[in-house]
Amino acid sequence: MSDLSEPVIAVARLGKVYRSGFRMKRVQALKDISLEIERGEIFGFLGPNGAGKTTLIKILMGLTEPTSGTALVFGRPPRDAAAKARLGFLPESPYFYDHLTAREFLRLAAQLSGVTSADVAGRVTGLLRLLRMEHSADVQMRTFSRGMLQRVGIAQALVADPELVVLDEPMGGLDPVGRKEFRDIIIDLRERGKTVFFSTHILSDVEMICDRVGIVIDGRMVEVGRLNQILTDAADSIEVTVRGVTGKTQKILERVSQHAIKSGDELLLTVRNDEDVDKVMAICREVGGIRVVGLVPHRKTLEEYFMAHVERAGRAS
Ligand SMILES: Nc1ncnc2c1ncn2[C@@H]1O[C@H](COP(=O)(O)OP(=O)(O)OP(=O)(O)O)[C@@H](O)[C@H]1O
Numbered sequence: 001m002s003d004l005s006e007p008v009i010a011v012a013r014l015g016k017v018y019r020s021g022f023r024m025k026r027v028q029a030l031k032d033i034s035l036e037i038e039r040g041e042i043f044g045f046l047g048p049n050g051a052g053k054t055t056l057i058k059i060l061m062g063l064t065e066p067t068s069g070t071a072l073v074f075g076r077p078p079r080d081a082a083a084k085a086r087l088g089f090l091p092e093s094p095y096f097y098d099h100l101t102a103r104e105f106l107r108l109a110a111q112l113s114g115v116t117s118a119d120v121a122g123r124v125t126g127l128l129r130l131l132r133m134e135h136s137a138d139v140q141m142r143t144f145s146r147g148m149l150q151r152v153g154i155a156q157a158l159v160a161d162p163e164l165v166v167l168d169e170p171m172g173g174l175d176p177v178g179r180k181e182f183r184d185i186i187i188d189l190r191e192r193g194k195t196v197f198f199s200t201h202i203l204s205d206v207e208m209i210c211d212r213v214g215i216v217i218d219g220r221m222v223e224v225g226r227l228n229q230i231l232t233d234a235a236d237s238i239e240v241t242v243r244g245v246t247g248k249t250q251k252i253l254e255r256v257s258q259h260a261i262k263s264g265d266e267l268l269l270t271v272r273n274d275e276d277v278d279k280v281m282a283i284c285r286e287v288g289g290i291r292v293v294g295l296v297p298h299r300k301t302l303e304e305y306f307m308a309h310v311e312r313a314g315r316a317s
């Protein structure tokens with residue numbers, strides 16, 4: 001057994017250069033990525049198309065070698081069989097032998113993963129139930145929608161009851177109901193103490209379920225942390241609602257704000273920072289008869305945050 005405090009995934013100063021085509025054109029897919037994932041974490045690896053998500057996952061799966069730096073899974077090189085035995089993997093756009101039924105395929109996956117024959121049937125039935133596929137378990141997969149195939153893929157990653165689950169774009173092709181169900185599955189895995197590492201380019205996918213996210217843009221990890229922390233740090237304005245405002249005070253208040261909207265006797269002010277909130281408060285105290293009734297930091301949405309980074313990266317290159 002391994003040390004429980006040891007990170008499940010440890011990546012240090014990882015770089016990957018691909019050389020492709022006749023001219024061996026150099027593509028630097030990963031640049032100096034360092035990251036540790038602890039046991040029990042749900043980690044969202046977020047980045048736009050071509051950012052390097054699949055490349056990092058391929059290195060973690062031992063499918064490709066890094067050009068520089070190191071990657072360890074359960075403290076071992078990714079190609080080590082002992083590391084492999086403890087993880088489940090869903091590749092991007094997996095292919096399934098579509099003449100099999102979902103149950104047949106999962107049974108095969110269980111057998112190949114070393115699930116004992118006595119456990120196979122029960123394990124498969126449990127997964128079909130978890131992924132709400134019981135009704136279509138005995139139909140050939142060629143009739144399945146993309147969302148249904150994605151569920152089979154997730155079930156296949158879980159078949160050996162792994163400690164670590166690595167999923168490349170697991171929500172691709174899922175409709176909103178499927179996405180919600182996927183989130184429930186992840187929450188269930190967290191409750192069972194599993195570690196989950198998944199990639200996505202869809203911001204809302206990480207928002208509700210991840211303990212931490214890493215944002216990768218153009219091969220570089222631009223941010224790692226708790227999502228609400230990342231977004232709070234990125235807060236760029238505060239909305240202050242003031243009640244009982246008259247014409248004269250409105251003018252004074254408008255001077256300290258970036259933007260003001262009057263609605264009845266309420267004034268909604270957008271200010272830049274805490275100091276400006278203090279100024280609004282001071283004015284209210286001085287004038288009398290007006291009160292601050294609302295204070296809402298305008299949290300940048302992850303979308304805005306992301307776009308700002310992408311634009312900055314674009315300008316820099
Ligand atoms: N085998 C390869 N040979 C050459 N270049 C590659 C290879 N695989 C990936 N790349 C390039 O490396 C960069 C990162 O690709 P990668 O597939 O890791 O990105 P991604 O974040 O997974 O993107 P997506 O969201 O589209 O899946 C891209 O510029 C891609 O074109």
Ligand SMILES: [Mg+2]
Nearest residue numbers: 053054055092
């Ligand atoms: Mg990818």
